């Protein structure tokens with residue numbers, strides 16, 4: 225790769241965007257030198273300013289679109305380009321899928337060494353908006369003011385989402401297109417009530433003064449249930465009552481309202497404890513013929529409809545007959561285990577977070593599933609250090625669904641020792657998946673099929689299901 229000596233920070237260049245790089249930036253080349261361009265989509269010609277230069281690549285930000293892409297569409301969101309959420313909303317959905325598929329294939333070819341790797345299928349989302357079943361909005365006394373806003377705009381209240389790279393500034397969100405319409409109604413009511421009740425003061429992460437921290441919403445897409453979780457910096461239900469009363473009065477669809485109290489400085493919606501304000505402390509959600517109890521802090525796939533399609537791809541890949549012992553590694557709250565349990569002899573889920581395991585047990589009980597067991601395990605070392613109880617049989621099939629960083633190398637190197645006929649690798653990061661796949665190939669597994677499921681349209685996120693079979 226050539227490295228033109230003349231590119232430096234602050235330079236403005238005319239660039240032709242060739243493709244979308246993993247992570248969502250536009251990719252351009254100047255004399256073979258790679259430049260990632262924030263806010264650009266394939267097909268555009270842009271004027272961009274370099275803000276970072278490293279060995280082998282640079283990063284730039286769009287200053288002006290000189291020629292629009294034929295693949296561009298009107299972004300429906302008023303907050304597009306400011307809110308960091310749906311960064312590729314202005315690229316047609318077909319092109320988003322093509323670009324993401326290309327990123328997966330590129331990762332497997334370049335990083336995994338699978339020179340003829342091809343995806344067998346790409347499962348697009350439908351619907352492509354209003355798909356999130358969980359939203360977390362932040363209350364703030366430090367509103368991000370737009371250039372287009374009048375001088376006298378109220379700067380000391382916002383409810384919305386973080387500006388990328390600014391932990392202290394919140395963009396006031398009026399309409400978020402990836403949440404159900406109901407969520408926008410709730411945001412509007414919350415804003416209205418807070419603005420006329422000065423005691424409902426947003427918490428300030430710099431001074432640690434203030435009351436309201438987050439408004440978290442959970443939607444039971446297949447059940448119609450709705451949870452509102454208001455996270456506060458201290459416990460004062462009386463003070464909170466104008467907000468809770470107004471929401472309960474004006475949104476009869478609410479089936480659960482809780483108040484999580486987070487007295488810690490950490491910027492998380494997870495409370496030290498929770499008080500039930502109304503209804504049940506959880507919502508029910510259905511996936512396939514299973515029902516899950518989802519409480520404010522439990523993990524659940526954030527796109528119910530695509531989550532089901534993802535699990536169906538796992539079912540297809542494993543092709544169970546009913547006689548198999550299945551291991552579900554990194555099982556979270558056990559949704560994949562439970563999904564597969566009816567088609568398997570026994571399923572064993574392994575996970576490090578105790579509360580997730582408790583959820584998994586509860587969900588097994590709720591669905592009267594008796595052939596799934598869940599074990600606490602730090603999978604970095606669990607199998608290698610011989611901690612698997614003797615009573616547990618060897619698996620015929622192994623599912624792995626690790627976090628973005630992929631599997632720990634000790635786990636990846638151990639996996640073949642199970643001698644499982646099939647390994648299904650579910651991943652939210654094709655680059656680490658390709659790296660791990662290379663090890664599996666060296667240990668005697670070959671890729672039989674690979675499918676991409678788009679869980680989060682308009683965002684750079686990618687989910688894949690890859691089936692490996694033993695030679």
Ligand SMILES: C[S@@+](CC[C@H](N)C(=O)[O-])C[C@H]1O[C@@H](n2cnc3c(N)ncnc32)[C@H](O)[C@@H]1O
Nearest residue numbers: 554555556559575576601602603604625626627
């Ligand atoms: C992508 S999520 C899996 C979600 C789950 N399969 C589902 O569909 O709901 C990854 C899971 O790996 C768990 N995890 C991360 N590191 C781990 C480790 N070292 N050992 C065991 N589990 C781990 C996380 O707690 C998380 O639940």
